[in-house]
Amino acid sequence: MHQFIRLVSILSVALLSVSAGPADQSLFRMVMAPFTGDVRALSPAGTTCANNYNNATSKTVDQLTNATNACEEAANRTIVANNLSSNSSVTTVRSQLLQLEQNLQLCKNLTDSALYLNCTVAYFEKNLQLLDNSNTLAYQSISQFSSNNTLVEAERANCISAAVSQAKVQNIQSANDYDTCMSKVPAQREFMASHPQESQEHHEHEHEPEHKHEHEEDSEEVHGDVEGEEN
Template structure:
């Protein structure tokens, strides 16, 4: 079983190192892992007990793969929600800038429509400071909003990357644990086979043959002896 175990441990290492964002869009590393294990199992002709260990391992790995996919999807969804919230905040600022520029345009148009020179000058002077303030405020808000766009994107990407990295690390731990459980399962099978063999060896020990007992010689009675002349 050592070669089969090495295939599993190699697959676990590949799974832990290669798990990356957008896992659902890739070929599915857990499926590659299954093919490696199943191919090795079929090639070696596992016993029913060992096949049970392999089935348990594959089922556990499938569940771990599903957990990883769900975790990465949750990271993506959280990032999308954050993006939506940031977009709503940015849109609120942008709408405010639009309104301020509209007010500025209306002020300029109001003065522009005056044909009388004196009235035109009065209109321009009375709205000049207000128009400058609107323009300055709008420009400052536009710069802050533009910087916030970049900052938000960087923050969202960092949070999503950390979230996915944490999910991948957890999946790697679970995969190694599944491989360890598989090895333990095989070790138990080997131990169960050794016990009957030891019992058989003990029963086969040669028994000591009993010593041959020599029957006692019959005692001759004096009266049985022939009389000599």
């Protein structure tokens, strides 16, 4: 059984090493599930060690799930904010191109050749500026969009990696605590075997109802009062 726990610990750490998100915690729970059914094969002291280990690892899984969910939520919030910024840039590009189209249409509607040429010359510099600004902003937006996606994915991966590392540390500590706990079981078993009376009295004392002690104290007080009256 002890070797089984060590195997479970190794497998759970291995799973934590490759975790990429909350969905992977189902694998961790599948690895831990068989251990719960084998607790009955342990001694009472060993069962306590196993229960403590199960509780600790379950807590680690819950903490890892919460942490990875927080990483995903933070990444999603950043994506939404980046999209809003990108949409603002796209709106500006659309507005500038619309102004360019209106200027061109204004000149195009003129039927007089002289007026048409004068209009074209008058709006030429402005139209070039609108076109250049729109083109520059569009390239900047594309580059920023790609950079934002890369940054979000990097931050998400780092966040999850940190959560997994913390869970690995906690799980290894739980395994070490289990080893320490189980190493004390033989000594406890030997003590109980060599001091059966003390062990039984200690066990009975731990489970003795409190009201029994109160009843004995009340009896002693009544007995003392009776002796006082007789004297």
